[in-house]
Amino acid sequence: MIETFDREKIVDCMFDPITSLILAELENGEKQCSFLAKQASISDSEVLERLSYLIEHEFISKSFNEGKCLLVANLDKLGSIVENNNNFDATINGLEKMDSYLN
Numbered sequence: 001m002i003e004t005f006d007r008e009k010i011v012d013c014m015f016d017p018i019t020s021l022i023l024a025e026l027e028n029g030e031k032q033c034s035f036l037a038k039q040a041s042i043s044d045s046e047v048l049e050r051l052s053y054l055i056e057h058e059f060i061s062k063s064f065n066e067g068k069c070l071l072v073a074n075l076d077k078l079g080s081i082v083e084n085n086n087n088f089d090a091t092i093n094g095l096e097k098m099d100s101y102l103n
Helices: 007-015 017-026 033-040 044-056 075-083 087-102
Strands: 060-065 068-073
Touching: 007 017, 007 044, 007 075, 017 033, 017 044, 017 068, 033 044, 033 068, 044 060, 044 068
Parallel strands: none
Antiparallel strands: 060 068
């Protein structure tokens, strides 16, 4: 099966400050949406909204147990995005070049 997702959009989601905080919480396993919302100081619906693209493409799985929304990260899949992204090399090179001009 060929996966069709926007790699850049996934990276943007992952490195958004609030979303990255949520993802950090998910590194330790499944969490309730309400717990993640409390940690990020946002509503449950905003947690789901921020993670919607990651959920849609199965980087995060959403399930329900006893009426509570549960989220779990597919850490291997998320890690593969970072490992296989050549854009980071270009970004680092650009930052190093800009730093050399400033100094």
